[in-house]
Amino acid sequence: MAFINEHYLKLAAGYLFPEIARRVTVFSKEHPELAPEIIRCGIGDVTEPLPTSAVRAMHAATEELATRATFKGYGPGTGYDSVRAAIAQGDFRSRGLDVADDEVFLSDGSKGDCGNILEILGAGNRVAVTDPVYPAYVDANVMFGNTGAALAGGGYDGILYLPCTEANGFLADVPSAGTPAPDVIYLCSPNNPTGTVMDRARATAWVEYARKHRAIIFWDAAYESYNRSDAPKSVYEIPGARECAVEFRSFSKSGGFTGVRCGYTVLPKSVMAYTRAGEPVALHPLWTRRWNTRSNGVSYAVQRGAEALYTPEGQKEVRALVDFYMENARILREGCTRLGWKTWGGEHAPYVWCKVPDGSDSWAFFDRLLRKARVVTTPGAGFGRCGEGYFRISAFNSRANVEEVVRRLGAL
């Protein structure tokens, strides 16, 4: 008899984005004449073509594979040395941050990494997440057995939810004294879904908190390229973070790689976790071992494409791509503000977070926007209890569509 992982049975509803897609499909079937008018600002999926330097590098890599002299078979599970070096230099050392080449681990994207990393910690860690939160962190922890059952009002037993509300500017504060300290803390800045950026003082408080409690911060910086503020772009800007933080990065939103698939994790050699007997153990060798056992790494051509984003030409193209979506975000943010809607984010992030203007619940408002404006957004409730009453608009779309969204919202 084969047994299942019963933790999967705890998963409450379908994953947020498939549920959105399901509702859009239902509407499209009911109104096929309106389906072509639907504009999708729900899932944050890029729309613009890849940077030319990445395309050229992937072509060239494919040609190398077509010739016996330059053919490549299995690559290193953790990534090619030259790619790890380009990343460590381009994203960290060039900004004065101490990250060694072999502390960078290539992957097919940070969505997988932020769940896979749990494997080297094992089940039983108490996990803290912000509320609202990117749902993949929570679901991965449920599947892994780090939570109890789904709770009636939303969320899961055993997770420490850090409320992010208008009162704290949708930025998580460290738990108050007396709250049992979590072992693992997920933080995301620029934030998905609220688009807010964690200031240096809060990030410093989190690093100090993690070090005091021997906890680990999982810092998701997938949207780092949108952060043009003085707030930290990397957790390693904060003194002490190399002792307690793992950082996830992605080329999805900087290089338009959502379909190509490439990201990376930074795991400094100085990050420790503990045996049940209290012995410190470095995570770096465990993560290296995990990759070498579980994977043969990211495909060669894709790694070459990612590496090309660090050339001077690639950097210019990434900047232009991010500028394009930032301008979309500005148009959306200002459009919503003109309508008198309360908004956050959209300034150093590709997401605009809005308060539902008519006081209805966020799925009801989602349905109204879909049916009346043919615009797909993401209901805040899908990100957690504190997301109820809000919705997210993604700036990943064509300029024409973004302008049309603003026009339709105005005509609601």
Ligand code: MLT
């Ligand atoms: C989102 O819409 O939140 C993201 O696109 C999801 C993801 O990156 O997996």
